[in-house]
Amino acid sequence: MSGTMHRASARGLGLAIAIIVAACAHGPDSPASALATITVDLTPGSIQVGQTATAVATGRDQNGGSMPTGPVSWTEQSAAVATVNESGVLVAAGAGTTRIVATAGSVRGEARLTVTGGDGTPVPFSQIRTAFSHTCALSKSGAAYCWGLNDTGQVGDGTTGNIRKIPTLVSGGMSFVAIAPGYKHTCALTAGGAAWCWGANEVGQLGGGDSSGSRLAPSLVVGGHVFVDISANNSDTCARTAPGVTWCWGGNWMWALGDGTPFAKLSPTAVVGGLRFVRMATGISHSCAIAGGGAAYCWGVGQSGVLGDSTEGAVRPGPYPVSGGLQFSRIGVGHYHTCGLLTGGAANCWGSNARGAVGDGSTTTRNVPTATSGGMSFVEIEVSEAHTCALTAGGAAWCWGYNSPGGELGDGTTATRLVPTAVAGGHLFTQLTTGFQHTCGLIAGGAAWCWGWNLYGELGIGTSGDARPVPVPVHSP
Numbered sequence: 001m002s003g004t005m006h007r008a009s010a011r012g013l014g015l016a017i018a019i020i021v022a023a024c025a026h027g028p029d030s031p032a033s034a035l036a037t038i039t040v041d042l043t044p045g046s047i048q049v050g051q052t053a054t055a056v057a058t059g060r061d062q063n064g065g066s067m068p069t070g071p072v073s074w075t076e077q078s079a080a081v082a083t084v085n086e087s088g089v090l091v092a093a094g095a096g097t098t099r100i101v102a103t104a105g106s107v108r109g110e111a112r113l114t115v116t117g118g119d120g121t122p123v124p125f126s127q128i129r130t131a132f133s134h135t136c137a138l139s140k141s142g143a144a145y146c147w148g149l150n151d152t153g154q155v156g157d158g159t160t161g162n163i164r165k166i167p168t169l170v171s172g173g174m175s176f177v178a179i180a181p182g183y184k185h186t187c188a189l190t191a192g193g194a195a196w197c198w199g200a201n202e203v204g205q206l207g208g209g210d211s212s213g214s215r216l217a218p219s220l221v222v223g224g225h226v227f228v229d230i231s232a233n234n235s236d237t238c239a240r241t242a243p244g245v246t247w248c249w250g251g252n253w254m255w256a257l258g259d260g261t262p263f264a265k266l267s268p269t270a271v272v273g274g275l276r277f278v279r280m281a282t283g284i285s286h287s288c289a290i291a292g293g294g295a296a297y298c299w300g301v302g303q304s305g306v307l308g309d310s311t312e313g314a315v316r317p318g319p320y321p322v323s324g325g326l327q328f329s330r331i332g333v334g335h336y337h338t339c340g341l342l343t344g345g346a347a348n349c350w351g352s353n354a355r356g357a358v359g360d361g362s363t364t365t366r367n368v369p370t371a372t373s374g375g376m377s378f379v380e381i382e383v384s385e386a387h388t389c390a391l392t393a394g395g396a397a398w399c400w401g402y403n404s405p406g407g408e409l410g411d412g413t414t415a416t417r418l419v420p421t422a423v424a425g426g427h428l429f430t431q432l433t434t435g436f437q438h439t440c441g442l443i444a445g446g447a448a449w450c451w452g453w454n455l456y457g458e459l460g461i462g463t464s465g466d467a468r469p470v471p472v473p474v475h476s477p
Contacts, residue, residue, distance in 0.1 A: 152185070170218065182232030197218070255301060332383035347378055451469060
């Protein structure tokens with residue numbers, strides 16, 4: 001067996017150092033046509049946290065002649081420094097050095113990448129949103145980062161079939177002002193109001209006019225609409241224009257698109273009824289919105305009373321008034337319950353309450369808005385599968401409902417809470433967002449903290465398969 005390592009010239013590629021590793025299987029009598037070495041070059045070879053680089057593999061025979069490498073698989077030595085996708089595109093995650101490895105059969109080549117600018121201080125985010133098993137955030141410059149499960153490309157980094165345990169830059173170099181992860185897809189808005197989506201598309205949830213498989217990078221939503229708000233959940237997406245018209249697209253499971261039909265829509269379709277909304281949110285089987293005067297409307301299938309119309313199981317193919325004539329300033333839609341904030345800040349919830357998600361001290365299903373216990377005043381409320389979280393004007397976070405297996409309520413336990421319970425740690429948040437069984441928030445300055453279940457790395461802390469019942473800082477991308 002023979003193996004020789006050569007240091008190749010960086011050839012003007014900054015600090016890139018290409019390392020050539022010869023194939024052990026090829027001795028001096030091997031034919032010259034066999035692949036003997038791979039050289040890996042990086043462009044550039046030194047980047048800052050959040051930037052990207054490209055790795056290129058060049059094959060040579062034993063006489064030094066250039067030849068195709070054939071299929072190459074890419075791996076990184078340290079994902080905490082940089083990650084590499086199947087196309088050789090690198091994303092810098094943290095300061096340090098790492099080796100990027102290309103493998104073709106039994107032949108391997110490496111290059112060393114240097115990442116600078118990561119001093120351990122978290123990248124300041126302007127927005128954070130959670131979904132079923134992935135999380136996304138926007139930097140203050142508008143760059144999109146996602147992390148967690150990526151089985152259908154919902155992270156948007158050009159790959160699929162893996163998980164990302166730390167914030168990973170979305171491909172394309174675009175700048176966004178709003179982001180909305182769904183069950184297996186993600187959507188975002190540019191400053192000009194254009195919607196872009198990526199991930200699963202089997203029922204048209206990306207809004208591109210087709211249902212032809214996943215998109216691994218942002219893809220433009222058709223129709224030319226100018227949106228100011230966007231929401232995604234399950235296989236549906238909805239977005240609102242400045243005049244208040246709400247448009248939805250996707251699977252339309254249980255009439256959740258509100259267009260009067262139960263059929264999938266591959267491109268934006270207006271919600272029926274002609275109402276103008278100032279806020280809206282989508283759920284797994286229903287959607288809700290707030291009209292200009294504060295009246296709440298919901299549509300879809302009212303299982304467990306999620307529509308708040310005093311029924312359980314009614315089908316509403318378009319917006320239908322929530323009972324009680326209350327005026328809302330915020331609304332949040334989960335899988336099987338709904339919550340809103342009255343104009344004075346009081347929380348009211350309705351729907352399934354088997355795990356205390358309504359927060360009224362009981363486990364009784366509520367089919368009309370019901371006041372949450374404690375008489376507290378909130379400025380933001382977020383709803384997920386079976387837990388609810390809310391934020392006071394001072395930034396204190398309170399959660400209630402299901403708290404297992406990961407401690408998504410953030411109180412240091414996995415015990416279900418039937419009334420609002422303070423999140424541990426004393427952090428003062430500027431934003432909150434609830435995922436399937438995890439929760440995240442931003443503190444002043446934009447640092448992200450997450451807690452709860454971390455099966456797929458959705459907490460962004462560099463691990464997976466574990467849980468954190470109290471807030472922990474998200475890894476700096």
